[in-house]
Amino acid sequence: MIDKKRIRREASKIKESIIGIRRDIHMHPELGMEEKRTSKLVRTYLDNLGIKNKIIANTGVIGTIYGRDPKGPTIGIRADMDALPILEANNVSYASKCSGKMHACGHDAHTAILLGTATVLNSMKDELPGNIRLIFQPAEETTGGAEIMINEGALKDPDVNGVIGLHMEESIKAGCIGIKYGIMNASSNPFEITIKGKSSHGAYPHEGVDAILISAYVLTALQSVVSRETSPLNSVVLTIGTVNGGYAPNVICDKVVLKGILRTMDAGLRKSIPKRIVKITDGITKSMNASFDFDMYEGYPCLINDKGMTDLIIKSAAEQITRENVLMLENPSMGVEDFAYFCYNVPSAFYRLGCRNEKKGIVNSAHSPLFDIDEDSIEIGMITECQAAVNFIFNFASR
Numbered sequence: 001m002i003d004k005k006r007i008r009r010e011a012s013k014i015k016e017s018i019i020g021i022r023r024d025i026h027m028h029p030e031l032g033m034e035e036k037r038t039s040k041l042v043r044t045y046l047d048n049l050g051i052k053n054k055i056i057a058n059t060g061v062i063g064t065i066y067g068r069d070p071k072g073p074t075i076g077i078r079a080d081m082d083a084l085p086i087l088e089a090n091n092v093s094y095a096s097k098c099s100g101k102m103h104a105c106g107h108d109a110h111t112a113i114l115l116g117t118a119t120v121l122n123s124m125k126d127e128l129p130g131n132i133r134l135i136f137q138p139a140e141e142t143t144g145g146a147e148i149m150i151n152e153g154a155l156k157d158p159d160v161n162g163v164i165g166l167h168m169e170e171s172i173k174a175g176c177i178g179i180k181y182g183i184m185n186a187s188s189n190p191f192e193i194t195i196k197g198k199s200s201h202g203a204y205p206h207e208g209v210d211a212i213l214i215s216a217y218v219l220t221a222l223q224s225v226v227s228r229e230t231s232p233l234n235s236v237v238l239t240i241g242t243v244n245g246g247y248a249p250n251v252i253c254d255k256v257v258l259k260g261i262l263r264t265m266d267a268g269l270r271k272s273i274p275k276r277i278v279k280i281t282d283g284i285t286k287s288m289n290a291s292f293d294f295d296m297y298e299g300y301p302c303l304i305n306d307k308g309m310t311d312l313i314i315k316s317a318a319e320q321i322t323r324e325n326v327l328m329l330e331n332p333s334m335g336v337e338d339f340a341y342f343c344y345n346v347p348s349a350f351y352r353l354g355c356r357n358e359k360k361g362i363v364n365s366a367h368s369p370l371f372d373i374d375e376d377s378i379e380i381g382m383i384t385e386c387q388a389a390v391n392f393i394f395n396f397a398s399r
Helices: 004-027 036-049 107-122 145-151 211-227 267-287 307-321 377-397
Strands: 052-056 060-065 074-080 131-137 162-173 177-179 182-185 187-196 236-245 255-264 291-296 303-305 326-328 348-356
Touching: 004 036, 004 107, 004 307, 004 377, 036 052, 036 060, 036 107, 036 131, 060 107, 060 145, 074 107, 074 377, 107 131, 107 162, 107 377, 131 145, 131 377, 162 177, 162 307, 162 377, 177 307, 187 211, 187 267, 211 236, 211 255, 211 267, 236 267, 255 267, 267 291, 303 307, 303 348, 307 326, 307 348, 307 377, 348 377
Parallel strands: 074 131, 074 162, 162 348, 177 326
Antiparallel strands: 052 060, 060 131, 177 348, 182 303, 187 255, 187 291, 236 255
């Protein structure tokens, strides 16, 4: 078994260089499936370490560190790489140089941490009775790059026996991690409702069917699905995010498009609530001489942590940062996370890496123009991932 102090020493040696990589990526953010510069940076770094790697899923990268027994167990470690279409407002030396694009969710740090983890684990590969699959994923924020990577073989050759992943968490102080058993993140279903009425002159409203007025009734009624038709013990969020319709102030509108998203943590509700949306919308539109179209799309599934892999992360983190700094989260997040696709393919677990530091003023939420991280959290991420990988390989190999 590899000494945990050795892992800390090796991570400490490269901490500043990995922070530098994080800042470089932060200054050059790329949106989902546009991560060409980031992919090149990752591949060049892995090449310099002598780690075999290749492009997958358009801009994704997978690399494999082969241990002393290439036929031994393989653990996957995933980092997402994409940024968000947000104009950064931070006054820092490493602020985004790409106007309207920003790493406002910490994916720059995720990528840097995995490169650091690769460096440490590669230095001890000859002592590992198994392998590490490095998964640098595109498009977590948009099209769900995880599923695409899996479909293109990210968990094959060699077969990956388990996957771990992390995400920066601004509500947890740097130096701690947060994790829970079972559901970590909700599922999502984007949808679109098109209300179809009839246009007329604004002076003669009786000759038309006002789609704007009807959409207002639909909007109000849909909120009752959560507030009055769903148990308060079940977590459901029904959001209408955009409303588009109308041509001029003196014209009765003939079409309004409502776009929203449904977030659930229960498979039954995920199936039943869309039926209620349709029934409510149908009743209102028919009663007001209109019609509608409804389209719902399959979003990300629930992210459900495997018990054994969750135990692995708790034990491994405790060895490196002490058990008191491993926080057991009470509630899952209603946000979605496409790491869920890994969970549906192999035993996997996802945890939150604390990056909050009130003394440094690092308190702003993700997906905001002022989001930033306490960079000391990068070392915590590296040693946790390394310890988990080492424990997984040795424990699996001894079965």
